Amino acid sequence: MTKKVGLKLTTSWDDGHPLDDRLADLLMRHGVRATFYVPGENCEQRDVMSTAALRALHTQFQIGSHTRTHANLKTLTSTASAAEIRSGKAHLENQLGTAVDHFCYPGGGFNNAIAAQVRAAGFRYARTVKSFCTTRVFDPFQMPTTLQVFPHTKADYFRNFLRYGHRAHRAKPFLLALSKAKLVDRLVALAELAHDQNGCLHIWGHSWELEAVGLWASVDEALSVIVGSFDVQHVDNAAETVCKTPPSPQRVVS
Numbered sequence: 720m721t722k723k724v725g726l727k728l729t730t731s732w733d734d735g736h737p738l739d740d741r742l743a744d745l746l747m748r749h750g751v752r753a754t755f756y757v758p759g760e761n762c763e764q765r766d767v768m769s770t771a772a773l774r775a776l777h778t779q780f781q782i783g784s785h786t787r788t789h790a791n792l793k794t795l796t797s798t799a800s801a802a803e804i805r806s807g808k809a810h811l812e813n814q815l816g817t818a819v820d821h822f823c824y825p826g827g828g829f830n831n832a833i834a835a836q837v838r839a840a841g842f843r844y845a846r847t848v849k850s851f852c853t854t855r856v857f858d859p860f861q862m863p864t865t866l867q868v869f870p871h872t873k874a875d876y877f878r879n880f881l882r883y884g885h886r887a888h889r890a891k892p893f894l895l896a897l898s899k900a901k902l903v904d905r906l907v908a909l910a911e912l913a914h915d916q917n918g919c920l921h922i923w924g925h926s927w928e929l930e931a932v933g934l935w936a937s938v939d940e941a942l943s944v945i946v947g948s949f950d951v952q953h954v955d956n957a958a959e960t961v962c963k964t965p966p967s968p969q970r971v972v973s
């Protein structure tokens with residue numbers, strides 16, 4: 720079978736759960752790249768992988784910060800939010816011994832002030848939980864995704880679609896996702912669309928939810944079909960993207 724050329728594929732996985740080891744093995748079997756967003760600890764009482772496991776993961780994959788304690792930044796004061804962002808970065812850089820410039824908002828909680836804090840802390844990119852995007856053009860501090868692997872209800876999909884704007888661009892992926900019952904069919908349909916648009920398919924989730932909901936086989940099947948059908952260009956989260964420059968107070972408008 721001739722593979723379709725030119726699908727860009729990236730994935731991201733949040734929370735730094737010890738099951739990320741198993742997920743990394745699955746991704747490597749398919750040659751899929753990923754960014755793992757890892758907090759220092761998890762205030763929701765979920766385990767976070769050891770420093771040794773994190774360093775081993777970093778030999779194969781990009782690592783981004785997910786704050787110090789995985790607190791939803793929108794629930795914090797401005798001072799506490801800035802501290803979460805900065806100490807999460809310092810902690811992770813200390814564990815890895817290298818600079819970290821990718822960030823992910825816990826629970827997708829952000830606003831313009833929080834995005835500005837992330838930028839001021841020295842990050843270059845911040846991923847959101849905005850779904851149904853196949854574009855490679857975005858504000859780097861509002862990096863969208865295409866689909867979370869968790870089997871959300873149609874009502875959840877609808878809420879996500881309404882909440883995050885850019886509905887003209889997101890309508891087609893949204894309707895495609897709604898129209899397919901199985902994860903593999905949903906992701907393959909979105910891969911076709913991303914390919915046709917010269918965009919990027921960005922799949923994301925959590926290893927702990929793959930375990931909790933029994934999604935390992937479905938994700939394995941979906942990645943197998945995608946890499947079998949497309950001549951995939953595997954990319955890191957922000958690679959091959961055309962970032963829009965966010966508004967800056969220093970910017971002079973002539």
Ligand SMILES: [Zn+2]
Pocket residue numbers: 733734785789824825826
């Ligand atoms: Zn998280």
